[in-house]
Amino acid sequence: EHKITENTEESGNVLSKFETAAVLSDSAREKTVFVHGKISGQDAVVILEKTPIQKEVLSQIFSESRLKLQMKNDIYSTYQLQAPAHLNEIKTTVVFPATQKHIQKYQRQESFLLEETAEDYFSITLPYIQEQHFSVQWVYNILEKKAESERILFEDTDPKTGFVLLPDFKWNQKQVDDLYLIAISHLRDIKSLRDLTSEHLPLLQNILLKGQDLILSTFGLPRSKLRVYLHYQPSYYHLHVHFTHLGFDALGSGVERAHLIQDVIQNIQINPRFYQTRTLYFPVRADDGLLRKYREAGKM
């Protein structure tokens, strides 16, 4: 039956009728492309991603491919290799019919670096956060065990220094190479880095130490293999801390957005009001309402 489905689909190659409208985004590094187009007059999004090279078929690739020499210099030479199609597939995802929302979602968004002085925070950013009423109900559901309770790996129930630790949704938990955990504070009044003062040092130190201990005992990773950090701006305004494998280039671990928790602790130890006085830099996407606010204030 499986074969029949395949054959039916092959004879009716849905993409042969696909008319490309625009490339929404692409990545030369990851070998992906996101394309918007139409199938029989209706919107569709097609995502192509070249597949990782399978080590199991390397010898077949070497023996069964055609090689075209491009360049030779001393001991170095480069070729274009044409492999048999079944050893070199392209993962294809079709969204059909697609809505305008799908098309927007896959559209590349430019980012801009904002410079936020302490004054900018209080006059632009904070009012914006408050007027948006971003809901963190889903975070409260986790803390109250109304949702995702089976995913919690560790909890410290102290209302001031406690937290829950659970895997981030981006991690499939199949290998530690790309380990990604999130610690969510039980304390509810800290929106971001900007609210942290010396009062919160015991909380930050507790999250760092107990998080490191749990990861060592559960996953066998010592603290020297971990990158532990906060985002600014965070993606939701309730204090949380990211734990990722040092060898894994996690999205959002770049210097423009991530703040090592060890640095945050040192900064507050030196100056309890460090994050209420400091100029902070962070990236915002072109469609972020906060960017519009900074533009309106003449700060861009």
Place this chain on the structure above:
Amino acid sequence: EHKITENTEESGNVLSKFETAAVLSDSAREKTVFVHGKISGQDAVVILEKTPIQKEVLSQIFSESRLKLQMKNDIYSTYQLQAPAHLNEIKTTVVFPATQKHIQKYQRQESFLLEETAEDYFSITLPYIQEQHFSVQWVYNILEKKAESERILFEDTDPKTGFVLLPDFKWNQKQVDDLYLIAISHLRDIKSLRDLTSEHLPLLQNILLKGQDLILSTFGLPRSKLRVYLHYQPSYYHLHVHFTHLGFDALGSGVERAHLIQDVIQNIQINPRFYQTRTLYFPVRADDGLLRKYREAGKM
């Protein structure tokens, strides 16, 4: 004549005789694999990298490929696409004969996060740097126009606050999407972040402002599109600053190694001896001599 070379090489496919010994490293994200093996008894390294999807041939890929359905759920479906081989090439690099050094170079190296207190710097790191006698003669050659002078995009010749700005070797200069420039200070006595004091604020501010100006006028990129940072540890011990496109996930721009120059300036403004007193964190590869020193000192 070009065709003859190609044909000759095709008939003598060098890889058909390649015997795989070990996969040195691979990346599922970037679709690359580095393989060690033998050709006629001699060591060789073969690097395979799937090529970026070319937008120019998308319609051909859509119309000339075979599709095998994998999964269908509501509006989402996924397929394995088998494209004509000439539309889906694999870039292949052969190093032959390869030395032990080549093989080591491509071997995946684990990284470890080191914690370096100010005391550790003076008792472990600094003596290590000094005893290694790392040469920066190639940097002096650039500053003295004995090498790479045609690559210099801008120079400020002031001996204290001046610098040269040139493209990093990783950037092919074909598109600004992955712009990567390096500013190298004319001052010769600053090994790294650890040597910076308030005396160097005019130098840092000059590099930041003139670098931003040059990039705006030459490449049309405003400062809101730039990530400007120093590495700690640097890869060579002569002060230099990295300028990369904010939208480009440059290697080494992670929070564990990069320090935004704007933060460095603020830190020194608050405390002139910030970098002589601070505990710093940085990654080291398993084969780095500095890691051995920290282990010997019982710091790991």
